[in-house]
Structure formats: C-alpha cells, structure tokens
Amino acid sequence: MIKIAIFASGTGSNTKKVIEYFGNSPTAKVELIVSNKPSAGVLQIAKDWPIDSLIIERDQFYNGDHYINVLKEKIDFIVLAGFLWKIPSALIDAFPRKIINIHPALLPKYGGKNMFGNNVHEAVIASGDEVSGITIHYVDEHYDHGDIIFQAYTNVVPGESAAMLAKKIHALEHEHYPKVIESIVKQSFNEAL
Numbered sequence: 001m002i003k004i005a006i007f008a009s010g011t012g013s014n015t016k017k018v019i020e021y022f023g024n025s026p027t028a029k030v031e032l033i034v035s036n037k038p039s040a041g042v043l044q045i046a047k048d049w050p051i052d053s054l055i056i057e058r059d060q061f062y063n064g065d066h067y068i069n070v071l072k073e074k075i076d077f078i079v080l081a082g083f084l085w086k087i088p089s090a091l092i093d094a095f096p097r098k099i100i101n102i103h104p105a106l107l108p109k110y111g112g113k114n115m116f117g118n119n120v121h122e123a124v125i126a127s128g129d130e131v132s133g134i135t136i137h138y139v140d141e142h143y144d145h146g147d148i149i150f151q152a153y154t155n156v157v158p159g160e161s162a163a164m165l166a167k168k169i170h171a172l173e174h175e176h177y178p179k180v181i182e183s184i185v186k187q188s189f190n191e192a193l
C-alpha cells in the first residue's frame with residue numbers, strides 16, 4: 001500500500017476528492033495532510049475523516065531536514081493540491097519524481113509565483129484565450145515548471161466571469177486528479193505493488 005501525503009493550504013476540495021477516491025483502494029491511501037496554514041479548511045477535512053495532519057513552519061521547512069525525516073518515515077508519495085510555497089530542493093531530492101502538482105490552467109501559460117486562484121482565471125479571460133484547462137505535472141525547484149503529465153481542456157465562453165471559469169476548472173480537477181494520481185503511483189511503484 002503506497003502512502004500519500006497531500007500538501008494543501010486552501011479549502012481542500014481536491015484533497016477531499018482524492019481522500020474519497022483512495023478510501024477503499026488496494027493501491028494507495030492518503031496517510032497525511034500537510035499544511036502551512038493552521039486555519040486551512042483542509043485541516044478540518046483531515047480531522048473529520050480522520051487522517052493525521054502536520055502543520056509546517058517556514059523556517060523549518062526551508063532549513064534542515066526535520067520534515068524530510070518525518071515524511072520519509074511516514075509516506076511514499078506527495079500530492080500538492082493548493083499548496084502555495086515553493087518546494088525546497090532537499091525535499092525534491094528526497095522524493096525524486098514522486099511529487100506532483102495540479103495547476104488550474106494550461107501550463108506553461110499562466111504559471112509562476114502569483115498565478116493561483118482567481119489571478120489565473122482573470123489572466124486567461126483578459127488574454128482572450130478561447131480555451132483553458134488543468135495541468136498535472138511533476139514538481140521541480142521552480143513554480144509550476146516540472147514535466148507535464150496530463151492536461152484537460154475546457155472552452156472559455158465569451159463574457160464568462162473568472163468565478164464561472166473557476167467552477168468549470170474545479171470540476172475538471174475533481175474528475176481527473178484522483179485517477180491521474182492513481183496511475184502515476186502505479187507507474188512509480190510498479191515493482192512494489
């Protein structure tokens with residue numbers, strides 16, 4: 001059984017879908033929720049399920065190997081779902097090709113440091129693009145930059161608001177993220193399963 005940690009700092013709708021999807025899976029389970037925000041909705045989801053959670057602090061996350069040791073002991077694979085801090089290279093080295101992220105646009109467009117939430121959808125609408133979508137990718141040292149694993153698309157309807165587009169993007173994320181995680185986990189741990 002592959003043990004997954006989800007790193008998230010927002011409301012956690014993707015986190016919830018992933019937890020539910022792996023609820024009865026023989027392949028993997030969500031073992032830990034990691035957040036940098038004590039008030040994050042995702043921590044309530046962890047509590048309700050219940051799943052262990054870990055609140056991380058910036059200094060410790062970027063210096064030393066405290067969290068790396070804890071994570072190495074407890075989990076095998078890391079899924080980011082609305083986690084806004086950059087992942088330090090020490091953590092990437094500790095989990096090579098075993099950290100993935102979901103982004104609410106078609107990378108390489110509309111990625112980078114301040115490209116999250118409605119900023120992304122507003123930028124897409126302002127650009128006049130007729131298509132947007134989601135990108136699931138491996139995580140490297142740069143924001144929204146690692147190799148792309150999967151993309152799915154949706155039309156941007158003329159006159160659509162950022163909130164309406166966000167809703168469609170969220171639905172795409174919920175539909176695809178759990179399945180893509182499952183297939184990547186299976187690929188990454190082929191021999192162990």
Ligand code: GRF
Pocket residue numbers: 008010011012013014015080081082083102103104117170173
């Ligand atoms: C998602 O739109 C995801 O693409 C981005 O952060 C958002 C998290 O949403 N990385 P939620 O907290 O899962 O609802």
